[in-house]
Amino acid sequence: MKYCKQCLMPDTRPGITFHDDGVCSPCHNYEKQKITDWGNRTKEFEVICDKYRGKYGNGYDCAISVSGGKDSHFQVWYMKEVMGMNPVLLSVGNIDWTDTGRKNIANLSDTFSCDIISIMPNHHVARLLSKKAFIEIGSPTWYADALIYAYPYRMTMQLGLHLLVYGENVNYTYGGKYNIETASAKLQAKNDVVKPVWNQWLQDGQLTEKELESAKQPTLDECEKYGLEPIYLSYFVPWDSHRNYEQAKRWGFRHLSHEYTREGTIEQYNQIDSIGYLLNQYLKYPKFGHASATEMASRWIRSGIATRDEMILHVKKHDKILDQGIVDSFLDFTGMRPSEFWKTIDKWYNPKLFYQDKWGIWHEKFEVGVGIKQ
Numbered sequence: 001m002k003y004c005k006q007c008l009m010p011d012t013r014p015g016i017t018f019h020d021d022g023v024c025s026p027c028h029n030y031e032k033q034k035i036t037d038w039g040n041r042t043k044e045f046e047v048i049c050d051k052y053r054g055k056y057g058n059g060y061d062c063a064i065s066v067s068g069g070k071d072s073h074f075q076v077w078y079m080k081e082v083m084g085m086n087p088v089l090l091s092v093g094n095i096d097w098t099d100t101g102r103k104n105i106a107n108l109s110d111t112f113s114c115d116i117i118s119i120m121p122n123h124h125v126a127r128l129l130s131k132k133a134f135i136e137i138g139s140p141t142w143y144a145d146a147l148i149y150a151y152p153y154r155m156t157m158q159l160g161l162h163l164l165v166y167g168e169n170v171n172y173t174y175g176g177k178y179n180i181e182t183a184s185a186k187l188q189a190k191n192d193v194v195k196p197v198w199n200q201w202l203q204d205g206q207l208t209e210k211e212l213e214s215a216k217q218p219t220l221d222e223c224e225k226y227g228l229e230p231i232y233l234s235y236f237v238p239w240d241s242h243r244n245y246e247q248a249k250r251w252g253f254r255h256l257s258h259e260y261t262r263e264g265t266i267e268q269y270n271q272i273d274s275i276g277y278l279l280n281q282y283l284k285y286p287k288f289g290h291a292s293a294t295e296m297a298s299r300w301i302r303s304g305i306a307t308r309d310e311m312i313l314h315v316k317k318h319d320k321i322l323d324q325g326i327v328d329s330f331l332d333f334t335g336m337r338p339s340e341f342w343k344t345i346d347k348w349y350n351p352k353l354f355y356q357d358k359w360g361i362w363h364e365k366f367e368v369g370v371g372i373k374q
């Protein structure tokens, strides 16, 4: 296990690459933003927006995939106020919305005067797959993630629109398999967030292909034949999630602290529309030895708002904690018993990074920021 010399991201993150200087690609990609010719990128973006602005009369010019979060506020502000587009917002609802999440998505519509078209996930499928995907592939939010990647593509085409706007390229910005900077988001579904295990869910006959269809992203071929143009806004405008948060507050975005205090995170502004969703974030800890605190600490270090040394203690303290509310909400929704839940968590511990003592408690074999203890 090797850590980036600049931030706190370890090489156990799937797909992440390190340069010869011992610094991870996300850090290098963040720095690259400082020498990017943004004037030129803006011109490229103007050409794209000009193609669609007013093309459908008084109808929508484009669609934006939103959750209602800080990045969504930035995206909608940029598309509507800066680029002068008339967007429709496409969102996937949560099974367990927080009040803050509901207020934030309503605020997007209110502040920027936009229509929102939302899909409410199929509760029956969500209940079955939360448990199944947790036990079988360690990804309890597989169904929600699949919908988030599929629904905006499908709906944009059903609305007869062509330009679909996403925020950042997750693999390029934070590390992952498809680490190439592109304006186009057409290969987004291949970024490994949603494992391609569709057939696995059909084997025991509890679900049918029809029930999963809405969560399937249209193929590349279908998108190309239709002429869909999905793009990452992060290609055209510098991307910084903390800056997005600071800016979103000015448009009425609210953090979670006044409703709920999360355990295991160092902030209360990222992925706050659902509590249960964070089980997926937490599972990175037993699998890869890093979770939400490492991710956010690394972003802050890159932005220069904290130092690597300052963040080590926070990561050590928070990443290992699974919020009690996440457990409660997951057990309640899936009907799992606590012992079954924790046995499943045990299954996802990587023995190269952790050992279990005779009491069943797991311990780290690594030192945050350093690597495996000698």
Ligand SMILES: [Zn+2]
Pocket: 004, 005, 006, 007, 008, 009, 023, 024, 025, 026, 027, 028, 298
């Ligand atoms: Zn780094």
